[in-house]
Amino acid sequence: MTSTKRATICDTDRSFYKHWTSVNLRYGDTDRQGHVNNAVFCTLLESGRVDFLFDKEVPICGTGKSWVIARLSLDYLAELNFPGIVEVGSRVLSMGNSSFTVGQALFVDMKCCSTAESIIVLTDEQTKKSSALTPEIKRILERIS
Numbered sequence: 310m311t312s313t314k315r316a317t318i319c320d321t322d323r324s325f326y327k328h329w330t331s332v333n334l335r336y337g338d339t340d341r342q343g344h345v346n347n348a349v350f351c352t353l354l355e356s357g358r359v360d361f362l363f364d365k366e367v368p369i370c371g372t373g374k375s376w377v378i379a380r381l382s383l384d385y386l387a388e389l390n391f392p393g394i395v396e397v398g399s400r401v402l403s404m405g406n407s408s409f410t411v412g413q414a415l416f417v418d419m420k421c422c423s424t425a426e427s428i429i430v431l432t433d434e435q436t437k438k439s440s441a442l443t444p445e446i447k448r449i450l451e452r453i454s
Contacts, residue, residue, distance in 0.1 A: 317384045319402075319412035321421035326398025326414060327453040330360040334393045345389035351381065354413050354425050357397030361453060362429075369449055370431055374440055377432050379408065383425035393417055401454040407431050407439035409450055 319325075332353055340346040362369055362376055370376055389395065395415050402410040408430040415423040433440045442450075 317386065317424040318382050318426045319414055319424040321386070321414060321424060323398060323414075323416060323419065323421075325412075326400045328357070328361050328399040330357045330397040330399070332356045332395045332397060334389065334391045334395060336391050338389075339391050343390070345391065347385065350383060350385065350389075350415065350423050350425075353395050353397055353415055354381075354383070354423075354427070357399045357413055358411060358427065358429070360397075361399060369446060371443065371446075373434050375432050375434050377430045378427055379430045380428040381425065382427075383423055385423055387420060387422040389415070389417060389422050395422075399453060401450045402426070404442060404447055404450060404454075407441050409442070 334345060338345045338349045358376075368374075395417055398414045398416060400412050402412045404410075408428055411427050411429060413425045413427070414421050431440045431442055431446070432438065
C-alpha cells in the first residue's frame with residue numbers, strides 16, 4: 310500500500326504570507342478532548358481577516374458597505390492546544406470585480422496547523438447585493454498580495 314500526501318488548500322510555508330496577526334488561545338477554546346475545538350479554527354482565521362479588513366478609524370470597505378464570506382475551505386493539519394499563541398498568516402491570492410480570495414494559515418511555534426482559503430465579497434448594506442471593489446480597496450489589498 311502506498312501513501313499519498315494530500316495537497317493542502319494553501320501554502321504551509323510561513324514565507325508565503327504577507328500579513329500576520331497573533332491571537333492568544335483561551336481555555337474556553339478547548340473541547341472535551343483537551344484540544345482547541347474545530348470551530349475555533351474559523352474564529353482564529355476571522356481574527357486574521359478582521360485585522361487587515363477593518364481599519365480602526367475608517368472602514369476599508371467604505372460607508373454603507375460590508376464584507377461577506379461567500380466561501381470558506383480549510384484543512385486541519387494538526388491540533389492546537391491551550392495555552393499558546395497562534396499566528397495567523399494571511400495573503401490576498403486574487404481579486405475580482407466585487408470579491409477577493411484570501412489564503413491563510415495558522416501557525417504555532419513555526420508549525421502549520423491549518424490552511425484555509427476564503428472568498429470575500431463586498432456588498433451594499435441596503436440592497437444586499439455585491440458591489441464593485443473600488444480602486445482604493447484594491448490598492449489596500451494589493452499590499453498583502
